[in-house]
Amino acid sequence: MRSSSVTAVAFLVLWSLPVAAFAQQSDLDAQVQEGVRLRGANRPDEAIEHFRHLWERTHYPRALTQIALTEQSLGRWAEADRHFREVLAITDHVWVRQNRQVLQESLDAIAEHIGELDVQGAPPGAELWVNDQRAAVTPLAAPLRLAIGTAVIELRAPGFVTWQRTVTLAPRQLTRETAGMARAGGTPTATSQGNAVVPQS
Numbered sequence: 001m002r003s004s005s006v007t008a009v010a011f012l013v014l015w016s017l018p019v020a021a022f023a024q025q026s027d028l029d030a031q032v033q034e035g036v037r038l039r040g041a042n043r044p045d046e047a048i049e050h051f052r053h054l055w056e057r058t059h060y061p062r063a064l065t066q067i068a069l070t071e072q073s074l075g076r077w078a079e080a081d082r083h084f085r086e087v088l089a090i091t092d093h094v095w096v097r098q099n100r101q102v103l104q105e106s107l108d109a110i111a112e113h114i115g116e117l118d119v120q121g122a123p124p125g126a127e128l129w130v131n132d133q134r135a136a137v138t139p140l141a142a143p144l145r146l147a148i149g150t151a152v153i154e155l156r157a158p159g160f161v162t163w164q165r166t167v168t169l170a171p172r173q174l175t176r177e178t179a180g181m182a183r184a185g186g187t188p189t190a191t192s193q194g195n196a197v198v199p200q201s
Contacts, residue, residue: 028054028058028060028062028063029062031050031054031063032051032054032060032062032063032066034050035047035050035051035054035063035066036066038050039066039070039073044070044073044074047066047070048067048070048071051063051064051066051067051070052067055067060095061087061090061093061095061096062095064083064086064087065083065084065087065099065103067083068080068083068084068087068106069106071083072106072110075113075147076147077110077113077114077147077148078114078145078146078147080110081107081110081111081114081145082145084103084106084107084110085107087103088100088103088104088107111171111172112171112172113147113148113171114145114146114147114148114171114172115145115146115147115148115169115170115171115172115173115174115175116143116144116145116146116169116173116174116175117130117143117144117146117151117153117167117169117174117175117176117177118140118143118144118174118175118176118177119138119140119153119155119176119177119178119179120139120176120177120178120179121178121179121180121181122138122139122155122157122163122179122181123138123157123160123181124138124139125137125138125157126138126155126156126157126160126181127155127156127157128140128144128153128154128155129153129154129155129156130144130146130151130152130153131151131152132152138155143174146169147169148169148170148171149168149169150166150167150168150169151166151167151168151169152164152165152166153165153166153167153177155179155181157181159183159184160181160182160183160184161181161182161183161184163179163180163181163182165177165179
């Protein structure tokens with residue numbers, strides 16, 4: 001009799017596991033749909049905030065994907081590019097594996113609106129600003145991926161005169177700048193040069 005009871009309990013536990021997982025999945029999907037509703041009601045910034053809170057709490061890839069899709073709809077290309085890449089870097093979630101091709105196609109479409117920028121010649125630790133927003137610290141680990149078009153870039157570092165250039169970024173192309181930051185009251189660290197544009201494969 002005791003053996004039968006144990007078997008019954010074990011069966012109930014095993015049966016309840018997928019049921020609980022399904023319930024959790026349904027709840028997550030319902031929360032995603034709430035963000036989609038906000039976006040459809042022409043409240044995209046609220047939708048992004050909703051998806052962001054959901055992503056930070058649960059790390060559910062659909063939430064991060066919806067952030068990227070909303071940014072894409074707003075023409076925030078650099079942000080959408082970054083977030084789609086973050087989703088595609090997730091290798092241990094079944095939803096990403098099932099939707100990888102569609103996610104990659106979305107990223108490829110966004111690439112038509114993205115150019116790359118590499119800035120060299122600055123002293124280590126200099127702050128790189130793009131259109132009045134702090135973007136990175138030198139030396140860059142990799143070229144920045146930015147929305148195409150005109151951008152104002154600045155390098156700022158203590159003890160140096162701020163260096164500034166206006167560059168034009170083209171789709172799928174790498175633009176290189178060599179900076180010449182002058183010490184305050186001194187000479188440049190390197191000769192400032194014009195940009196070089198390198199097509200991307």
